[in-house]
Amino acid sequence: MRPALVMALALACAGCAGSLLGPSGEAPETYRLEVAGSAGGSAQLPLALGVARPRAAVSLDTERIAVVQPDSRFDHFAGMRWSEPAPQMLQALIVRVLQSDGRYEVVVAAPSRVPADLLLDLELRRFEAVYAADDAVPSVRVEFHATLVDPRRARRVSSIVASSEVGAAGNRRDAVLDAYQRATAEAVQALAAWLREVEPNPAQ
Secondary structure, eight states, X not given: OOOOEEEESOOOOOSOHHHHHSOOOSOOEEEEEOOOOOOOOSOOEEEEEEEEOOEEOTTTSSSEEEEEOTTSOEEEEEEEEESSOXXXXXXXXXXXXXXXXXXXXXXXXXXXXXXXXXXXXEEEEEEEEEOXXXXXXXXXXXXXXXXXXXXXXXXXXEEEEEEEEEEOSSSSHHHHHHHHHXXXXXXXXXXXXXXHHOOOOTTO
């Protein structure tokens, strides 16, 4: 199923990298990513899973949409924002996907009043559009380092690096956002697939 991209006041903007990265005197448009969930098919574990807010560098822990320029300079798109800081948006998205997956009986955003049997600790390492050259079409890179933890025993259960890179169809606002959408969906679905295979055995 193709993931749906939810956009607030979406605007398709044709032009070059300069038009996306340059100054904008207008109020920024706000965007939010969504990934369609699906039942995973694995046997359900009668456990509660807490999903931590991903840790991230200051440059990614923001509503601004990140760009890496050809000379490796970090920047942000002009006139575009996420609806909340990227780690917060991604935490909520991952919780919804894992809830629909059904591997765990309960999935909540941590911290929560619901006691968690296991914790999914996350680090957001990449969440950026990368330009190889000034006149190039960017690729979006998304990368999580995830560790499943048994907090009651202070024990690491398993870890994974889930990543994706998707080239944009053009150097336009709508195309870059679509690449963010697809790369995020692939990385999050990789997390869900990994969790289906992990046998945590928290009682042992």
